[in-house]
Amino acid sequence: xxxxxxxxxLLILVPGLVWAQTKDDVQEQLRALEERVHVLESEVxxxxxxxxxxxxxxxxxxxxxxxxxxxAPAAPTQLPPGAPLPPSRPLPVYGGASAAAKALNPDVSxxxxxxxxxxxxxxxPLPALEMHESEVGxxxxxxxxxxxxFFFTFGEQGVDLEEGYITFTSLPGGFVARVxxxxxxxxxxxxxxxxxxxxxxxxxxxxxxxxxxxxxDDAGVSVNRILPVPKGIFLEATGQVFRGDSGDxxxxxxxxxxxxVGRLRAYRDLTESTNLDxxxxxxxxxxxxxxxxxxxxxxxxxxxxxxxxxxAIYHNFLMRSELIWSEREEPSAVQRAFGFxxxxxxxxxxRWTVGGRYDRSGRARNAALTDTGFSGVLTYWPSExxxxxxxxxxxxxxxxxxxxxxxxxxxxxxxxxxxHPF
Amino acid sequence: xxxxFPQILSSCFFIVALVFPSANQAPAFGASKFxxxxxxxxxxxxxxxxxxxxxxxxxxxxxxxDPHFVEAKPSFLLKLRQADLLVxxxxxxxxxxxxxxxxxxxxxxxxxxxxxxxxASQFAEILxxxxxxxxxxxxxxxxxxxxxxxLDPENGRRIAGGIxxxxxxxxxxDAAYFEERFQSFSQRLSTAEKTWDExxxxxxxxxxxxxxxxxxxxxxxxxxxxxxxVEPRPGIPPSPRHTVELIQMMExxxxxxxxxxxxxxxKTPKSIARETGAQVVVLLPSVGGEKEVTDYFKLFDYDIxxxxxxxxxxx
Numbered sequence: 133x134x135x136x137x138x139x140x141x142l143l144i145l146v147p148g149l150v151w152a153q154t155k156d157d158v159q160e161q162l163r164a165l166e167e168r169v170h171v172l173e174s175e176v177x178x179x180x181x182x183x184x185x186x187x188x189x190x191x192x193x194x195x196x197x198x199x200x201x202x203x204a205p206a207a208p209t210q211l212p213p214g215a216p217l218p219p220s221r222p223l224p225v226y227g228g229a230s231a232a233a234k235a236l237n238p239d240v241s242x243x244x245x246x247x248x249x250x251x252x253x254x255x256x257p258l259p260a261l262e263m264h265e266s267e268v269g270x271x272x273x274x275x276x277x278x279x280x281x282f283f284f285t286f287g288e289q290g291v292d293l294e295e296g297y298i299t300f301t302s303l304p305g306g307f308v309a310r311v312x313x314x315x316x317x318x319x320x321x322x323x324x325x326x327x328x329x330x331x332x333x334x335x336x337x338x339x340x341x342x343x344x345x346x347x348x349d350d351a352g353v354s355v356n357r358i359l360p361v362p363k364g365i366f367l368e369a370t371g372q373v374f375r376g377d378s379g380d381x382x383x384x385x386x387x388x389x390x391x392x393v394g395r396l397r398a399y400r401d402l403t404e405s406t407n408l409d410x411x412x413x414x415x416x417x418x419x420x421x422x423x424x425x426x427x428x429x430x431x432x433x434x435x436x437x438x439x440x441x442x443x444a445i446y447h448n449f450l451m452r453s454e455l456i457w458s459e460r461e462e463p464s465a466v467q468r469a470f471g472f473x474x475x476x477x478x479x480x481x482x483r484w485t486v487g488g489r490y491d492r493s494g495r496a497r498n499a500a501l502t503d504t505g506f507s508g509v510l511t512y513w514p515s516e517x518x519x520x521x522x523x524x525x526x527x528x529x530x531x532x533x534x535x536x537x538x539x540x541x542x543x544x545x546x547x548x549x550x551x552h553p554f
Numbered sequence: 555x556x557x558x559f560p561q562i563l564s565s566c567f568f569i570v571a572l573v574f575p576s577a578n579q580a581p582a583f584g585a586s587k588f589x590x591x592x593x594x595x596x597x598x599x600x601x602x603x604x605x606x607x608x609x610x611x612x613x614x615x616x617x618x619x620d621p622h623f624v625e626a627k628p629s630f631l632l633k634l635r636q637a638d639l640l641v642x643x644x645x646x647x648x649x650x651x652x653x654x655x656x657x658x659x660x661x662x663x664x665x666x667x668x669x670x671x672x673x674a675s676q677f678a679e680i681l682x683x684x685x686x687x688x689x690x691x692x693x694x695x696x697x698x699x700x701x702x703x704x705l706d707p708e709n710g711r712r713i714a715g716g717i718x719x720x721x722x723x724x725x726x727x728d729a730a731y732f733e734e735r736f737q738s739f740s741q742r743l744s745t746a747e748k749t750w751d752e753x754x755x756x757x758x759x760x761x762x763x764x765x766x767x768x769x770x771x772x773x774x775x776x777x778x779x780x781x782x783x784v785e786p787r788p789g790i791p792p793s794p795r796h797t798v799e800l801i802q803m804m805e806x807x808x809x810x811x812x813x814x815x816x817x818x819x820x821k822t823p824k825s826i827a828r829e830t831g832a833q834v835v836v837l838l839p840s841v842g843g844e845k846e847v848t849d850y851f852k853l854f855d856y857d858i859x860x861x862x863x864x865x866x867x868x869x
Contacts, residue, residue: 156789276667279657302662306635356659358635366628399628404616407627441619442817482791482819517690548649 139502156380194452238272238280241547243327251537255529256339258539265287265326269547272426277302283325294325309355316348316378316393317356317370319431319454330450330477330511332523336491336503337471341458343381348415349391350374350382366399374417380496381427382417391417409435425461427496451476458496469494477509485511491527501530519543571819588725591637591664593648594621595842596704597674597713601849602639603739604718608728614652614793617842620817622694622789626651628666634659639724641717644675647701647724669724675701677716681770693787702839706771707747710850711740750776750858757865763804763832764813765823766838776858781807784814784823792822804830810868811861813837816844 245265249258266286273279282296298311315323321338326345334345340347352374359367372393376384382391395413402408413431432455439448453474460467471493479485487509495501505527512520523543528534588609592598598613605611612633615624621643634640634655642648656665663670680699688697703709718736722729758777765784773780782803787794801808810832812823823834838847838855847856 156863218789273666276665277662299657301657301660301665302668304662306660308658310661358631364629364632366632368628397628401627401629407629409628437625439625441616443819444625445620445623445817446819515690 133473199336220357233359236272236284238270239548240272241267241269242546243267243269243546244542244544245326246542247332248540249537250539251535253527253535253537254533255527255531255535258537264541266329267294267325274298292370297354307355307357309353311353313349313351314354316350316372316415317354317395318348318393318413318429319456320411320433320435320452321454322347327543327545330475330485330487331489331507331509332521335454335473335475335489335493335523336505336527337454337456337473337493340353340493340495340503341456341469341471343379346379348374348378348381348391350376350378350391352390361398364400366397368395368397368399370395370397376417378417380420381415381429383420384418385423389418389423391415405440406436406438409433409437419460421462425463427461428459430457431455446479446482449476456493458494458499460496462497467497467499469496471498483513485509485513487511495530503530504528505535517545560740566804569616581732588638588721589636590639591633593643593652595765595840596850596853597641597643597723599841599853600674600704600714601717601721603850604714604732604735605721606731606735608725608731609721613842614655615840616840617840617847618844620815621840622650622831624648624651624653631659633659636659637664638719639670639672639790640664641672641674641720642702643701644673645680645698645701645703646696672717672720673674674713674716675699675703677712678703679706679712679771681774682767691787693785694789700767700770702768703771705769705839706775707743707750707854708775709771711743714739746778746854750854753858753862757862760811760865761807761809762811762813763800763809763826765815768815769813769837772857774787781809784812784818784826797826801826801829804832809836811864813861815839832867833864833868835860837861 138368220345243266244263245267246260246262247264248261250260264287268284268286270282271280278298278300280298283291283294284296285294293313295312295314297310297314300309300311303309315325319328319342321334322342338344338347338539352372354370354372356368356370359369361367370393374382374391374393376389376391378391384390384391393413393415395411397409397411399409400407411431411433413429413433415429415431417427419425419427433453435450435452437448437450451474453472455472456470458467458469458471462471471491473489473491473493475487477485477487489507489509491503491507493503493504495503505525507525508522509521509523514520519542521543523539523541525537525539527537588605590598590601590605590609590611592601592611592613594615595613595617598611601609601611614630614633615621637659640656642652656671665671675698680703682696683699684692684695684697688695689764704713707741714736718732721732725732744747754776759779760777761779761781762773763782763784767783767785767788769778769780772778782800784792784797784800786793804826809830812827812832812834814820814823814834814836816836816838820836821832826832827834837860838844838853841847841850841853842857843853847853
């Protein structure tokens with residue numbers, strides 16, 4: 133009975149003691165929290181006061197640091213008036229913390245070139261449907277003195293390095309130099325990648341005298357410079373030395389069988405909307421018959437452009453002619469062939485362009501054979517990054533055979549393809 | 555050894571190039587009047603405000619030209635090869651034409667990263683920076699943000715401040731002169747801003763449709779609400795379906811003003827205006843868009859006057 137009483141007393145007293153203890157703890161915690169709130173309130177007031185204080189007048193802004201292209205500034209907040217933004221702003225991070233490192237990767241692009249052909253051509257037939265070319269471009273600034281450009285072409289038959297070169301942009305004396313594999317500066321069409329041609333094919337004279345699609349495309353060194361000429365005339369000289377191996381045009385059997393290319397280009401704005409471009413080029417190298425035999429090419433090109441600035445995206449006109457002479461040394465004689473094309477394009481509106489081309493050319497290996505032809509071209513642009521083109525082409529080959537063909541092309545651009553020189 | 559024609563021609567190229575190097579070389583900093591080339595007329599106008607008569611300024615693009623689509627003409631190289639400073643808008647506005655010009659110029663001073671290369675976008679408040687997945691399905695979107703940022707006077711002040719700092723860095727002898735010019739510009743801008751704010755105050759919150767996304771900074775600054783675009787996506791020409799949807803939206807929202815840049819065709823905006831009873835207003839995104847718009851102040855004077863008139867006529 134005594135134990136029961138003691139147990140009963142404990143049952144009554146212990147909760148009371150525990151409750152009293154808990155009450156003291158809670159009160160202490162509340163006091164601590166109140167103190168903390170007071171401290172925080174005073175800190176907030178201090179911050180508010182600091183923010184409300186007038187900004188000292190802007191002195192000379194600190195020298196800003198340029199962001200290289202590809203580096204993205206973020207949207208600023210709470211900008212004091214009259215002051216430039218802080219020079220270093222974080223890059224937007226899209227894929228995680230390592231995304232900043234990707235900012236230094238080269239610009240990557242892929243251009244798809246799908247071609248189809250209908251009609252009959254027994255001399256130079258084209259496949260009915262062909263993924264003609266996929267051009268992969270890698271372009272970046274290398275360092276403060278140079279930039280690099282690579283263009284790989286993936287065809288159905290294999291892969292080729294179309295161009296891959298370093299351009300030295302900071303040479304003294306106004307010189308610009310390139311080293312690597314490149315399309316030579318011979319004429320106009322030879323310098324152009326397929327996707328910037330105004331036609332699906334290349335002119336007959338390119339096929340007959342300058343190696344067709346590959347053209348003069350070789351490893352070597354190029355130097356060009358703007359020459360001083362008065363009256364707003366642009367004059368540029370280019371000199372190039374190559375290994376001497378350019379498909380059908382030049383071959384080398386010895387190291388000394390190099391080829392050379394030179395070009396002089398003159399340009400002038402006739403009016404704000406109209407300009408005239410003239411070029412004179414030569415190329416010289418050894419042909420496939422051996423070191424003793426050379427091929428020399430000469431080119432004269434003229435381009436007249438009209439593009440009204442206020443409506444540049446809707447209308448423009450271009451007329452271009454290129455005349456090419458070839459001298460190919462052979463054991464029996466020198467084959468002297470001549471060919472040309474003349475072409476024009478007119479942009480009807482933002483999406484449609486119409487054009488035409490006339491071709492005539494002798495053949496490099498047999499100048500007595502002459503091919504002629506003409507084409508009509510219609511191009512549709514759904515956007516800047518895709519293009520649909522149709523071309524009717526008639527060719528009368530020297531063998532006496534005529535070819536009537538309808539070609540069509542889908543071009544599409546993925547990624548950031550850098551602009552090509554004008 | 556008999557010299558052949560190509561050898562003679564190639565020799566001539568290099569002889570000419572080597573004989574006249576001094577005529578082609580740009581003068582060093584401070585050797586003559588400091589030459590600034592800018593990508594657009596707006597950058598030229600702001601540079602002129604700061605540089606005054608101590609510099610010469612030339613713009614590549616004209617004010618009435620679409621700055622996205624400028625031809626990289628060789629005649630621009632004649633300007634660039636002599637430039638001491640190149641000021642660009644950046645944010646990939648000039649990506650289609652300026653990079654090859656810079657490379658071909660043969661001028662080490664204005665190469666990207668060199669002291670004479672200035673990207674003005676670093677000073678400005680940039681809007682419409684895309685987040686998440688960016689694809690060309692969004693049109694010709696600028697991944698780094700909307701590049702038409704100079705259409706907020708506050709950004710104009712910041713850009714001018716950045717240009718002042720750069721000019722001071724490259725021409726330290728004229729630092730006081732540039733500082734004085736900048737302060738004068740800033741004060742005149744503050745005064746003009748009050749006038750512009752006053753003129754636009756009655757129209758705060760007005761909804762408008764624009765052709766291209768050229769106006770986010772302008773709209774934010776002056777309290778306009780851009781609710782639709784004539785282009786279905788940036789850089790994509792208007793389609794019939796989008797035009798019908800836009801007309802329906804404009805009727806539903808009672809939108810009475812369509813803002814068009816001077817280099818876009820007015821055919822579609824006018825047909826939309828006919829259907830909706832709206833007014834087409836050709837606003838200038840750049841200095842030089844019209845003959846009388848010769849500086850940064852006149853650009854806003856012109857645009858705000860036209861816009862206010864359009865809002866008054868179409869309450």
